[in-house]
Amino acid sequence: MKTEFKFSNLLGTVYSQGDLLFSPDGTCLFSPVGNRVTVFDLVNNKSHTLPFAHRKNITRLALTPRGNLLLSIDEDGRAILTNVPRRIALHHFTFRSPVSALAFSPSGRHFVVGVGRHIEVWHTPSTPDQNVDGELEFAPFVRHRVYTGHYDIVQRLEWSSDSRFFLSAAKDLTARIWSLDPEEGFVPTTLAGHREGVLGAYFSKDQETIYTISKDGAVFEWAYLPDPNAPEPTEDEEMRDIDDDTHTRWRIAERHYFMQNNAKVNCVAYHAETNLLVAGFSNGVFGLYEMPEFNMIHTLSISQNNIDFVTINKTGEWLAFGASKLGQLLVWEWQSESYILKQQGHFDSMNALVYSPDGQKIITTADDGKIKVWDVKSGFCIVTFTEHTSGVTACEFAKQGNVLFTSSLDGSIRAWDLIRYRNFRTFTAPTRLSFSCLAVDPSGDVVCAGSIDSFDIHIWSVQTGQLLDRLAGHEGPVSSLAFAPDGSVVVSGSWDHTVRIWTVFDRTQTSEPLQLQADVLDVAFRPDSKQLAVSTLDGQLTFWSVSEAQQQSGVDGRRDVSGGRKITDRRTAANAAGTKSFSTIRYSADGTCVLAAGNSKYICLYSVSSLVLLKKFTVSVNLSLSGTQEFLNSKLLTEAGPEGLIDDQGEASDLEDRLDKSLPGSKRGGDPSVRKRMPEVRVTGVAFSPAGRSFCAASTEGLLIYSLDTMPLFDPIDLDLTVTPASTLHVLEKEKDYLKALVMAFRLNEAPLLRKVFEGIPHNSIGLVVEELPTVYLQRLLRFVAIQAEESPHLEFCLLWIQAILVSHGRWVGENRGTVEAELRTVSRAVAKIKDELRRLADENVFTVDYLLSQPLAKEGATNGTTDILKSITNGETHMVDVDEEEDDDDEAEWIGLD
Known part of the structure; x- marks a missing residue:
């Protein structure tokens, strides 16, 4: 089995904190998710996570006006510059202090950052396509100027449209106007008059007006006006000092107020092109206003908690909102008053996950009582079930049909129909x-189902919903259950140090106990139902023969899984006892490997036959989580304990930040409490996809997907200087050497080039190309053709490729079935999809064909459109046939088309 799984995507979390960004064309939304950045494609309905990761949670994002460079900054002021189209981290840099505001100039040549009370302007690093020499700079980050003058933290920075001036808004109740370079006659100006911290300051489109918005809901409109109390100049002074503006300065022209029932303003955004002002309030309401008249367009309640950030896309049509408390991300089109995107992650920690039988969906359950269905291809949550009234602890699919079962702490087992998305059966126990x-x-x-409260196993009939039996025998709480894939036996693991094998369908229900050395945490069946894997509290992973009820082998995983020192640990990571066990284990699709994880930052992949640790996957390097570092920094230990756990909430400057609304002793959600300050990194569930090409893990940061299909941009093996995209197209179009062009495209491994070469090969040459193709490329070709058969409109073309591969290399495919199992599943699914679509198309057009066949034949010698259509149908082709060729060219010809 291949082990080169790479991080592919992050689901389950859509927004954590910090800035939201629209791409310049307005089609993509950038959202910070912990220490990573997720990009939501709002037009194609897809999402992907950029591959880089910060060492702390991200707080600030900014994108160049061209949209090619992304600057992300974490809580400590460390920045990563990323090439967005290539998804490559170009440069790492640190500002040495937390950054509170960030903005690129409209020209793209500079960006400004607020570092505490200071403001710094930096030159934007150039890319090879911008640089004259085509090379990157020696020093990518060069500081231009430093501005001082504010007395508190700078909260917002905004540029003028000509990139000559910028505005800063700070907590010291003022906004200030600065110039990028010294301007003749310009003096930095302070705009004072607010009674609370200023959240935003914006130029109007003509730069004749400035709007400032404070936290208490006041909107001030500033204009460049003369002093009304100044003495009137004499005629001589008027003639002499026409350009003298000694008594002219920025003054408040209008005052407006939001009036939102004591709710504070949390975030604001202004769109100069359309004069739209958006404000998000602490009560979960946002308001949309038209300036300068301050006309309210509408208000809407979109959350139960604070709205943390709002932004507007370039055209001013879409508004994006982020609420970190509940992890909500919304994109609202205000003109049609409809949602473009409405996503929310789990409020509390995930408990379990499972792949659907077709591998297209992942179901997650959490302590917040919600069950979410995630689409693997798009990365979006497509449905949420909220019927459970308490934490959902486990989920499992029936192998036949789209039926999902979940268990909960509310005392119910529920069955869900994933076609109609409804709960159709509920099972409960007598007590x-x-x-x-x-x-x-x-x-x-x-x-x-098993329970911690009872030592019995309850069995229900799905058809009737009645309780069939209760299996007694365990002397401790039942921690895990698993049915054999062939349905012959069910296995239960308990805290009484035993695993029992039950034959529930026999007349005499017997159980075979397997004795272990510690509490059983999880059990898993091999896909062939002949072997059982058991994880125990002492860190042992044991493998048992189901038929003989004997232990075959075992692995000591304590050293492998232990890692990451919690912030409260008094022992090192190697000696801490809490992380030295696997709480969840799963077999791979072919049964050769076992995936294991627990309360640690590591996921371990073991070989079952050789009992060797094949690979360790690090879940997170985020230092904002407890347990991600091996050694604690001694300077962060104080007399009162670890610095990270000291509550400094009472030292906040604002009253609402000082109020402690959490319940005493609560560390997790589900009540009016706040999340734990530093959540512990852990993995609560793992699962392999049915095809075996990927696996997912439910962790503290979200739902991590690791895949074998995260293709690099090129494959350096057998690559020389002559293999370029231009030479590949030359070989394809000029030399007509289709086999060589296909091999060169596979070596470069660029998806657009591969698709162009694939579609450029004539259909009558497919058989020859496939027959001569080296077997080393067969698996990749089969995978590519299978994906194209699902996505491409060229149905017959793709079917000809599949036919040619199976005819020419059918024996090789049969001998290496285990290697190409995933590709064959995709081919089967694509062929079935094409078959269904053609059947539906034929059913819809049957009456049209009958009508055409019933038409009388025309006179000989005349052009008959019906005859041509029938000929085209008989030949198995689809044509557009002109009914009357004798009509004048200027008139609109009548066409008959058959799909």
């Missing part, structure tokens, strides 16, 4: 129990 695990018969007829 109220909190169910912690469940297992489903592969046929979907029987579901069983």
